[in-house]
Amino acid sequence: MPVLVMKFGGTSVATLDRIRRAAKRVGVEVAKGYDVIVIVSAMSGKTNELVGWVNETSAMYDAREYDAVVSSGENVTAGLMALTLQEMDIPARSWQGWQVPVKTTSAHSAARIEEIPPENLRAKFADGMRVAVVAGFQGVSPEGRITTLGRGGSDTTAVAFAAAFEAERCDIYTDVDGVYTTDPRVESKARKLDKISFEEMLELASLGAKVLQTRSVELAMRYKVKLRVLSSFEEQSDEAGTLVCDEEEIMESNVVAGVAFSRDEAKMTLVSVADRPGIAATIFTALSEAGVNVDMIVQNIAEEGRTDMTWSCPVDQVKHADAAMAKAAQAGVINYAELIADEGVAKVSVVGIGMRSHTGVAAKMFKVLSDEGINIKVITTSEIKISVLIDRKYMELAVQALHDAFGLDKAA
Amino acid sequence: MPVLVMKFGGTSVATLDRIRRAAKRVGVEVAKGYDVIVIVSAMSGKTNELVGWVNETSAMYDAREYDAVVSSGENVTAGLMALTLQEMDIPARSWQGWQVPVKTTSAHSAARIEEIPPENLRAKFADGMRVAVVAGFQGVSPEGRITTLGRGGSDTTAVAFAAAFEAERCDIYTDVDGVYTTDPRVESKARKLDKISFEEMLELASLGAKVLQTRSVELAMRYKVKLRVLSSFEEQSDEAGTLVCDEEEIMESNVVAGVAFSRDEAKMTLVSVADRPGIAATIFTALSEAGVNVDMIVQNIAEEGRTDMTWSCPVDQVKHADAAMAKAAQAGVINYAELIADEGVAKVSVVGIGMRSHTGVAAKMFKVLSDEGINIKVITTSEIKISVLIDRKYMELAVQALHDAFGLDKAA
Structure with a gap:
């Protein structure tokens, strides 16, 4: 079956109700026949709480311990999301980074994903699992210690999974409904873009559009992963949000995108x-x-x-x-x-x-x-x-x- | 170097201040020349929060997901304790169950420890690590999934480590200062026992003395692990608390212990x-x-x-x-x-x-x-x-x- 990757950020899984809402979106895609890999962030606020404890404990902290502590937030969401999907009679299970495994470098707190061997998840999909809920933002180092990818790393996790599983698309659910020509708080006539090229998205992200983490866009560009940014707070159609894609897929565009x-x-x-x-x-x-x-x-x-x-x-x-x-x-x-x-x-x-x-x-x-x-x-x-x-x-x-x-x- | 196991329950690590206090106790034993294995519970209240979320999500929950969610509390404490010890210039690192590994059965939420191969920790102790901070209550199943040992399982973790590493003693730090002849709230003349046999402790624990988890006492009896129960809220000497030990080590005792x-x-x-x-x-x-x-x-x-x-x-x-x-x-x-x-x-x-x-x-x-x-x-x-x-x-x-x-x- 074709694979779809869906990523839900912290505000999209901030409460059990929001997790249920996200799970319903996943259910829609499962019903269409996709095997779905869901990447989840920690519940909004949890990562900050954990980071606060680490900082209070140790000013010059050991990044390996920071990672061990901070990664726990995503594990909680992954388990709760898997349970929510099971309640909807969708065969699902949670995966922590080391279980997949998401192999990363040893650069703790800023690790890079090196490889995601697809065998373990593939075997479970073949066994009837329809949704793999993966804790985002984390992986495991060659030394067997837990790593994190740095803030916003869950976007990168999502794109890396989409590349490793040759996913049809990688949908990033967030608290905005797409990429705009500029910030609507500054210009009320700002318009949502249906499509934007990777290159433009990179320039917009690094310039402060803050919708997608820059590294995730770079990765998507390298592996030609179709990325879609859309809101988890609205009913969504297949055409919702903004598709970030190769420029060849954009037929017509303004000279200036944003x-x-x-x-x-x-x-x-x-x-x-x-x-x-x-x-x-x-x-x-x-x-x-x-x-x-x-x-x-x-x-x-x-x-x-x-x-x-x-x-x-x-x-x-x-x-x-x-x-x-x-x-x-x-x-x-x-x-x-x-x-x-x-x-x-x-x-x-x-x-x-x-x-x-x-x-x-x-x-x-x-x-x-x-x-x-x-x-x-x-x-x-x-x-x-x-x-x-x-x-x-x-x-x-x-x-x-x-x-x-x-x-x-x-x-x- | 001789090995000592020290276990700190949820109230003993409920705040960063209490974690610091516990770390100081660990420092005292390190200074005496012990290699120390510290077993930690989740910060008081955290496990209940996680269990609450699971119950609210799913009435008939998948115990594998329950374990994945609930085990995260201990991981947080383990990392924070390791950081606190490092701040005191004590070489320490955290270990999650799967990293040790703590091999258990697949009976999720009520798993039994089957084996703790000591090689990984021994290698790190030989490398200069003085304290291994281990997340209690958890392990890994033959299928590579996270298991938990059931409520109070951190006591069992502590005793199992003491057995696997032939520790000189297993100190259980808790919110009471030892085992009493009866509950002091019912009989004000209740007296703290200096020593009690495993058999007596088992009868007292299962009857409601609630100081130590029954399974941990059974395990200690089987492997002749000297268990000491003492308070983490008082300054402690080597003779503090109550020693739970083989009856041969108790020279004199009342006919009735409690x-x-x-x-x-x-x-x-x-x-x-x-x-x-x-x-x-x-x-x-x-x-x-x-x-x-x-x-x-x-x-x-x-x-x-x-x-x-x-x-x-x-x-x-x-x-x-x-x-x-x-x-x-x-x-x-x-x-x-x-x-x-x-x-x-x-x-x-x-x-x-x-x-x-x-x-x-x-x-x-x-x-x-x-x-x-x-x-x-x-x-x-x-x-x-x-x-x-x-x-x-x-x-x-x-x-x-x-x-x-x-x-x-x-x-x-």
């Missing part, structure tokens, strides 16, 4: 750095080691032998960046005049695979912002994305103006 | 049963299948070819017994005049290995009760125990009078 934004950014400029080969590597290695997530990077030549280096990072990491640069200067590995931080910026991006074949998107974007009197502080571009840093106070205005100018409220 | 009681009993009499070989087996098989825990059994010959059969059981099982007998009569497998239930009785027992060599204990017990004007309704005896059923309203009086008469307030 407008993403990230509110709490900072722009930092290291002024008049003594330039030499490898200086960028030195700077960004030091920032990375200090835990600073650098996003945009721009370099200007200021004068002969000196350069200005500008980057953006989350505003709450400015102090770490400051300290890292001061330390590097003290150690004599870099030399600069000053480090300027602008903590009042936001990032706005337009994303779309159509940019590959359409010219003038950047020019149009800059004109729209200029017409609104919004000054652009930094620009970076990729093949399917143009991002700018602007004053935070103009962020909503910029998003609305761009959404409108690129006609995102209307289907292609 | 007075046990069970308040909510019922006495049931099946009047004028048509007697034939196998009638007792028929009756008690039917009761057992109806879930009735029969305790005392007495048979009287009433008239030629008829007999009266009397038994005791918990008062809340009377209705099940009624139904089971009515059903058996309807099926024609038994024939009786009537079934009388006296729901107002309690059981009082005196227990002591000294009875084996001292005569007159029964006579003394009956005289004491008679002097207090207490009528005895049923008597049963074993080698080291005499039990009577009396009216419930006289229970406290009987316990106090017996405690006094046998001099239990004074050490041997």
Whole structure:
């Protein structure tokens, strides 16, 4: 029988009632003839409770013990979901990561799935099991210890199972009903997309759309897993939600698929750095080691032998960046005049695979912002994305103006 | 290095503070040079929460899923305890049942431990691990599924580890400071015993002393594991608590070690049963299948070819017994005049290995009760125990009078 993977996030299994509701959705797919692999997260709030206990116990905790503790939340949901399905007369059982087994690296709390041998589940499906309920977010290391994949890892678990079992589709049930052209809280005319390409989804996810974990989209793209994002709180048809798929499956699309934004950014400029080969590597290695997530990077030549280096990072990491640069200067590995931080910026991006074949998107974007009197502080571009840093106070205005100018409220 | 097993029950690990307190006790034993195996229960209340969810999900639940859900509580404590010990610079790690592995039967929710191969833990101890924190109450079946040992199973886990690792002692930390001659809430002169034999402990535990799970004491007796019961809420010396041990290790003892009681009993009499070989087996098989825990059994010959059969059981099982007998009569497998239930009785027992060599204990017990004007309704005896059923309203009086008469307030 064809296999379908269905993943339910924490809010979708937050209570026994919601687990029942999710189980009913599973029942609909079973009735269609699918063998279903259900991936579950911990009940909403449970993971935070467990993480809180670990942090309170040990500031510099052993990640192996963190994983052993935190993974228990998913085990509870998996068992309860299996019981709920059994109550509906659907042959189901729960699987913990080590039982499948979900083989991962030993990088505790941030492990990567290496292999999911399908034999054990296949044998049970052949025996009459119709639903395998798998605890998401976890696996087992070569040493036989429990690992977790990091926050949001259940999405990755779901896609990995879909790849391993060549599933017809991987449905991600969540608390939103799909992927939107932008955040409806900022632009009321935001429209749900029926389809979006993996590449666009990756740019939107990493830019703050927060619907799917980035790694799960990368994995889906690599293994060509059809991903569907849909709401667990609404009655669903086969066409519900947003399908994230290969761009070849998208016949028509707008040049721009969506407008993403990230509110709490900072722009930092290291002024008049003594330039030499490898200086960028030195700077960004030091920032990375200090835990600073650098996003945009721009370099200007200021004068002969000196350069200005500008980057953006989350505003709450400015102090770490400051300290890292001061330390590097003290150690004599870099030399600069000053480090300027602008903590009042936001990032706005337009994303779309159509940019590959359409010219003038950047020019149009800059004109729209200029017409609104919004000054652009930094620009970076990729093949399917143009991002700018602007004053935070103009962020909503910029998003609305761009959404409108690129006609995102209307289907292609 | 010699091995010590230490078990902490749910109230002893109910909060992070209590886990720290327990970890300090572990540290004391590590400092003495022991390699320690710590067995932990779930944090107080957690198991009930999980059981509640299972019951609410499914009335006739799949015990395999019950076990998968309920075992998660112990996993959390094991991880937190290992982290706490690491914070004290003690090399420790957590072990879930399947990791050790604790091999059990497939009787889910009531599994029996079959084997604990010591190799994995031994290898880690040889590598420098000083404390193995093991999730109690759980194991893994031959099919690779998680099993639990039933309520109180963590005591059994502890004793099984002590046997498998030939531990010097198995310390059971709980919320009482030892085994008493009777319940201090009923007799204020009740005295803590320094030592008690396995046999006496078994009679006391099954009679309601509720300090140690019966199975754990049986197991300790079989493998000659020295068990110590002590409080996790007091500073402890090496002589604290009560040592449960082989009777040969007890030099002096009172003839009677303790007075046990069970308040909510019922006495049931099946009047004028048509007697034939196998009638007792028929009756008690039917009761057992109806879930009735029969305790005392007495048979009287009433008239030629008829007999009266009397038994005791918990008062809340009377209705099940009624139904089971009515059903058996309807099926024609038994024939009786009537079934009388006296729901107002309690059981009082005196227990002591000294009875084996001292005569007159029964006579003394009956005289004491008679002097207090207490009528005895049923008597049963074993080698080291005499039990009577009396009216419930006289229970406290009987316990106090017996405690006094046998001099239990004074050490041997």
